[in-house]
Amino acid sequence: MIDTCKITIQSGKGGDGVIAFDNNRKADGGDGGSGGDIYIVGDLNVYDLTKVSKVKNFVAQDGHNGEKHKQTGKHGEDIEIHIPLITKIYNGDDTEIFTMSRNLFKLKILEGGKGGLGNYTLRGEGWEGKLTRTKGEESSSKELKLELNLKADAIFLGYPNAGKSSIVNSLSNAKYKVAPYEFTTLNPQLAVMDRYLLMDLPGLIEGAHKGRGLGIDFVKHTKYSKLLVHCISLENTNLKKIYKDLKNELSHISEDLYSLPELIVFTKADIYSDEQMKKVKRELEKDFKDFVVMSVFRKENVENLKKVLKERLSSISNSTI
Ligand SMILES: Nc1nc2c(ncn2[C@@H]2O[C@H](COP(=O)(O)OP(=O)(O)OP(=O)(O)O)[C@@H](O)[C@H]2O)c(=O)[nH]1
Ligand SMILES: [Mg+2]
Numbered sequence: 214m215i216d217t218c219k220i221t222i223q224s225g226k227g228g229d230g231v232i233a234f235d236n237n238r239k240a241d242g243g244d245g246g247s248g249g250d251i252y253i254v255g256d257l258n259v260y261d262l263t264k265v266s267k268v269k270n271f272v273a274q275d276g277h278n279g280e281k282h283k284q285t286g287k288h289g290e291d292i293e294i295h296i297p298l299i300t301k302i303y304n305g306d307d308t309e310i311f312t313m314s315r316n317l318f319k320l321k322i323l324e325g326g327k328g329g330l331g332n333y334t335l336r337g338e339g340w341e342g343k344l345t346r347t348k349g350e351e352s353s354s355k356e357l358k359l360e361l362n363l364k365a366d367a368i369f370l371g372y373p374n375a376g377k378s379s380i381v382n383s384l385s386n387a388k389y390k391v392a393p394y395e396f397t398t399l400n401p402q403l404a405v406m407d408r409y410l411l412m413d414l415p416g417l418i419e420g421a422h423k424g425r426g427l428g429i430d431f432v433k434h435t436k437y438s439k440l441l442v443h444c445i446s447l448e449n450t451n452l453k454k455i456y457k458d459l460k461n462e463l464s465h466i467s468e469d470l471y472s473l474p475e476l477i478v479f480t481k482a483d484i485y486s487d488e489q490m491k492k493v494k495r496e497l498e499k500d501f502k503d504f505v506v507m508s509v510f511r512k513e514n515v516e517n518l519k520k521v522l523k524e525r526l527s528s529i530s531n532s533t534i
Pocket of ligand 2: 398413414416
């Protein structure tokens with residue numbers, strides 16, 4: 214996943230105005246069309262800056278020259294650069310321009326050159342007036358730096374292999390990689406559950422704040438989240454310790470993350486029979502107040518978690534989308 218990149222943008226040059234005459238020797242040369250503009254568009258369906266960084270140089274089309282019969286040249290085609298929410302846009306010298314945080318908001322970042330005027334527009338008395346025209350404005354260019362802060366309503370955190378990606382996939386139509394080993398997920402990844410954005414995070418281990426495991430680079434992406442979904446696999450026996458250790462790690466990583474509203478999700482419930490599960494639940498209730506038990510292989514569990522998450526998120530604030 215690419216979350217920062219530098220790009221250059223160049224607007225289109227304006228088309229030239231032309232000199233032309235009709236059959237009665239009257240000026241009828243049209244104006245040039247304006248050059249293409251560059252827009253930056255916030256797009257919920259773009260998850261990172263990979264595509265943008267591959268193109269790197271964005272050049273809008275030049276305006277077309279004017280034509281006879283007073284016809285204005287065509288406007289050069291604009292370019293729209295789609296970027297994810299929330300992306301900060303900086304000038305090449307690192308001064309901030311704008312933070313893109315709204316879906317489909319279109320920011321005109323560079324305007325194309327204006328078209329020159331043809332002799333019809335500039336016509337005056339006598340030949341001199343009829344022989345005047347102006348050239349189109351030059352194009353302009355600029356360097357930009359883009360920096361993505363992924364935004365999600367709910368973030369899924371837990372030890373490696375806890376089943377985070379499996380749950381995020383089950384709640385959405387995402388198909389992120391799931392595997393029976395640790396650190397399958399290497400970068401934050403987003404998924405959509407109805408109106409809500411979910412963020413699947415890399416597995417977290419103790420000492421991550423000191424650089425262990427995959428570190429804590431992901432934290433910058435959790436800034437706007439409203440709910441922490443703390444995933445703990447029922448395969449573990451010491452659930453209370455696991456929970457406490459991870460909370461302790463969070464307290465070292467970020468105060469904001471530590472104090473986010475939280476829902477504990479015990480995963481892989483299908484390793485127990487229904488009968489065993491009743492007992493397990495009774496035990497859990499002794500140590501935990503607010504939790505959900507689920508298996509991604511049970512449709513009713515997935516639906517229930519979806520419902521709980523939606524209730525929580527709607528009671529906290531509006532959805533991101
Ligand atoms: N039995 C059972 N296995 C599950 C369940 N959910 C996930 N698994 C399995 O647990 C393993 C880990 O699942 P992932 O979803 O990759 O776990 P993760 O927490 O995203 O792992 P990392 O990305 O490495 O941190 C995979 O083999 C899954 O098939 C579940 O509800 N029941
Ligand atoms: Mg994963």
